[in-house]
Amino acid sequence: MKPIKVGLLGIGTVGSGTFNVLKRNQEEITRRAGRGIEITMVADLNVDRARELTNGECEVVNDANLVVNNPEIDIVIELIGGYGIAKDLVMKAIANGKHVVTANKALLATHGNEIFKAAQDKGVMVAFEAAVAGGIPIIKALREGLTANRIQWIAGIINGTTNFILSEMRDKGLDFDVVLKEAQRLGYAEADPTFDIEGVDAAHKATIMSAIAFGIPVQFDKAHVEGITKLQATDIRYAEQLGYRIKLLGIARRTPNGIELRVHPTLIPAKRLIANVEGAMNAVLVQGDAVGATLYYGKGAGSEPTASAVIADLVDITRLATADPEHRVPHLAFQPDAMVDTPILPMSEITTSYYLRMRVSDQPGVLADVTRILADSSISIDAMLQKEPDEGETRTDIIMLTHQTQEKNIVSAIAKIEALPTVVGEVTKIRLEQLS
Amino acid sequence: MKPIKVGLLGIGTVGSGTFNVLKRNQEEITRRAGRGIEITMVADLNVDRARELTNGECEVVNDANLVVNNPEIDIVIELIGGYGIAKDLVMKAIANGKHVVTANKALLATHGNEIFKAAQDKGVMVAFEAAVAGGIPIIKALREGLTANRIQWIAGIINGTTNFILSEMRDKGLDFDVVLKEAQRLGYAEADPTFDIEGVDAAHKATIMSAIAFGIPVQFDKAHVEGITKLQATDIRYAEQLGYRIKLLGIARRTPNGIELRVHPTLIPAKRLIANVEGAMNAVLVQGDAVGATLYYGKGAGSEPTASAVIADLVDITRLATADPEHRVPHLAFQPDAMVDTPILPMSEITTSYYLRMRVSDQPGVLADVTRILADSSISIDAMLQKEPDEGETRTDIIMLTHQTQEKNIVSAIAKIEALPTVVGEVTKIRLEQLS
Structure with missing residues (x-):
């Protein structure tokens, strides 16, 4: 022929x-x-x-x-x-x-x-x-390999540039700006890295996977797109102390109310295989109702x-x-x-867990005020970390990991926490997924 | 329709x-x-x-x-x-x-x-x-997802029963027999577990993958089949101290002389993703010339x-x-x-690295004799571990990791080492793969 x-x-x-x-x-x-x-x-x-x-x-x-x-x-x-x-x-x-x-x-x-x-x-x-x-033959896996399954969610490290930067930040304790320059020098990041570091590239890919997984049209305009530019070395360190790593995940999840489609830095348990995907490598974790979790790993670019x-x-x-x-x-x-047109949920409607970091005055009653606000919003605390203030400091960090709640709940609770006179500046919020 | x-x-x-x-x-x-x-x-x-x-x-x-x-x-x-x-x-x-x-x-x-x-x-x-x-859609990945590649090798944890047993042996420091009973009680091992623990099941799967990867007929009768029944908790512990884990791998590798098709316990670097596949989970690592390494992970049974x-x-x-x-x-x-009929190599012709453990008398010259034998066979030593004898003991263990060599070389070197009057009993030999 x-x-x-x-x-x-x-x-x-x-x-x-x-x-x-x-x-x-x-x-x-x-x-x-x-x-x-x-x-x-x-x-x-x-x-x-x-x-x-x-x-x-x-x-x-x-x-x-x-x-x-x-x-x-x-x-x-x-x-x-x-x-x-x-x-x-x-x-x-x-x-x-x-x-x-x-x-x-x-x-x-x-x-x-x-x-x-x-x-x-x-x-x-x-x-x-x-x-x-x-x-990585992930399109083939989703489209043909897992056809038996009602796919429940997908979570992927689908941008090598940002995973390289996050790996370096963790390994070397460096800040984002420093590592970005290094990544550009090594060719892991482009001269204009916006699409990568702002999460746009990952959101394009998550959008395509969401369509294949759930039988919905591609709807990039409905995706929540959040990059890693605001991530601080401090949070990577605290996360590690709590047994978590921070990865930029592309997430597509089916819920009874609609589809979650979102890209953002995410705490994931360090013991998960996908948490150990380092450098510029990619990996996609897929949860199907019959097969359970499967993971696909390899080079995502080049x-x-x-x-x-x-x-x-x-x-x-x-x-x-x-x-x-x-x-x-x-x-x-x-x-x-x-195809069906299950709606993509607005970000306020998604459900996940949260890592919260706040800078507080080291005085009685602070923790009681904060935990009261969370309790009033029906948000449970899973883990907490409070450091003694550094020598000569009167302020300290409180870190909390919450149970699952709706994003709008946490946003309104955070507003109340930030209004407390004992809380200094903004509360840092990073989403957390157990991926189990 | x-x-x-x-x-x-x-x-x-x-x-x-x-x-x-x-x-x-x-x-x-x-x-x-x-x-x-x-x-x-x-x-x-x-x-x-x-x-x-x-x-x-x-x-x-x-x-x-x-x-x-x-x-x-x-x-x-x-x-x-x-x-x-x-x-x-x-x-x-x-x-x-x-x-x-x-x-x-x-x-x-x-x-x-x-x-x-x-x-x-x-x-x-x-x-x-x-x-x-x-x-895990591994057949589809190999057969359709990686068609661009000249596949170089495949290494898979493709038997959940044995991976469960090995994980438990490592976690709890228990011996094979004890863990097997536990696995049977939990339903991870069958009443007659022979096909699993002797490596036959893994060899069936490796045989099928070798055919698809290299375009050769299935040839189970040429596969080297070795299970985990002789594996000792001691070796799992020593391997760990040297930065390795022991997994039962199904390996199919293309070499200039023919195809290696073998199932046996294998030391692999603990930092590799596949080394962290625990319990009854399966994973297959595939090396292609264009894509590099890709890994596929999930439940291998049930x-x-x-x-x-x-x-x-x-x-x-x-x-x-x-x-x-x-x-x-x-x-x-x-x-x-x-299809082509590239020969499957006999085990004596395969090339890999080795973990060797020998029990020796604690007296001068033992190490010189052993290393001389290896040097004479052109086998380099990559790492070594020698313990002081336990209190009241006059014998101790020497553990060596070798560079790559042909199996027949190591077999003849081991025969010479075992003939030394200072070496007690048999030398334990476990193959080692860097998977890089």
Whole structure:
């Protein structure tokens, strides 16, 4: 059988990894796919560099439209990124009857519903394993491996940059700003790290996973997005003393009232396997009603790890290209006519536990006032840590871990605590998940 | 579209889990599969119990042949186990043009080549996610998720009984026999635990994974099978002091000379994520050339976790049932005409590191003699531990960790060490893997 022909849009880090791995493992990949897979055309604005990277082994153009409009091309790989040109090209490729492979989480989290609808109507596949957790086959696990389950929740370390920063902060007791600079120097953080450190990238990925897990449309605009820029080394240290680690988690949870979809720093018990995922590694923990907890771990970014996911999608499409569109795996795990629109809950309605740190005057009655406020809001305290004031200090830190409560409860209790004359400044609040 | 009809052979622990989960999550599973999946017929020798478990919701027979010969049945689930009747029924089901789902690792590890060949010829699927690591979708990850990679090695904790026993031995400092009894009492070990504790079950699973990872036929008879029955609490303790844990690993590794396929107790660095997989949990670590290391963790046994894998296979088959057989996922990941017969290496040819423990007389020159023998065999020592003799004792333990060497080298060096007059009794040898 003739090789399937692939056009590549954008040959940067992941694009060149894809080109190289496909070439290096050509023989083995063909033995798996039952058919050769060849990148025959590459579009990149930097034509010279693209020519160099591809050794003159395929046609190089600077206009991506030439790829998506080329009738010879069966599959288009989109590695341009962003919502603008990338969306336009993906929609054109679909309209031209081409299958699409993309690593573009931003695009899918924001325009996925429109893109999948177009693909469905046209009978082509849009595959996106590389969009979440790089080389870890988590989309496949959720969409195919766990189909028996009513998925209850997903919690993932799905941004390597922030996990690297948090690991370094804990290991070395350093502050966020210092570690960020180090991460940039080492190439773990980009020059403009906003999307990573503010939680946007993790929220894109959590949004995509929520759709697949619960059969709901992608709704990035409803996600709670909170990064690690305000996290202090102090809190990482106190958390550790209480037996917890702080990770930036992407969480999607099904509740009787709706779906929780949120990204924020989270205390998790140090003894959980996922708490021990360090450095730039990713891991996703999935709780299903039949299987219980399963965890998927690996590299979430980088040239060849991401290429591994892109190529797995190429093989899937090659294997299924001739299958009746009705009998392929649905894009979002559920059949398009069987999606539901369970609401995403506003943050005030979510339920979780909390770590609270407050600076108080070292005088009688403070603790009684604080605990009274929490009790009046029906918030139970699970653990507490109070230090003696440092030499010459008249103030000290109180740290509390609460039972589960609704976010709006804790917010109103915190407002009351902050109004106490004995409490200095703001109360630090970090969410806590047992993940059990 | 009419529901797909499933016949179930054997309604024990996993069978009843499958029946229950399929019923409980019927609505969600149908939304994923695009078609209802119904168990319409159950065969079990205990007809009364089967009737009770199925609430009269499907036909119950005591002759499994009535299921495999029933023209109404599309898919047969085989949960009988063993090589005898199970094989006969699976072959009949295939001959009758039915797809098969099985959790029977023993059957596939020993007769898989014949079974997959028959299925291929008949154009039906034989799915077996439940045969390895229970609810963890590891077969799918290896076969579909990592297709871009040249897989270098797999190392798995793939037997929950032995991992439970090893965890307890380490936690409580108890000996094997004591913990085994406890495990039997708690239901983690069967009345006849031979297949688990002697490593046979793990070797069945490692054999299946080796075929999928490397594109070779299943060859259980070539696997090295070694259990945990001879493991002493002493060695677990010494390993811990050196920064290692002992796990029963199933290992499949590609080398330039052939494939290593082996199950044995193994020291692994305590800081590796997989070293922290405790109790009856399973985990598989896979090293691919593009993706690097990925790890898959979850429950490896039990009613609903295993049912989760069985049902995932049912959904896969339902989605692909109408696809051209040429374009489904190949049973063993590689196209049947693209398998290779890379030899499985005899144990003497494998390369690994070793933990050695020897009991020696506390007198000058012992260590010089031992290290000379190792040096003469070109075996380097990575770490060493020598204790002062206990009060009133004239003998002591020496523990050594070696660099990588071929098994035949260490075996001949150990024979020479055991011949030394200052060395008492046998040298304990446990293999060690860095997994990096």
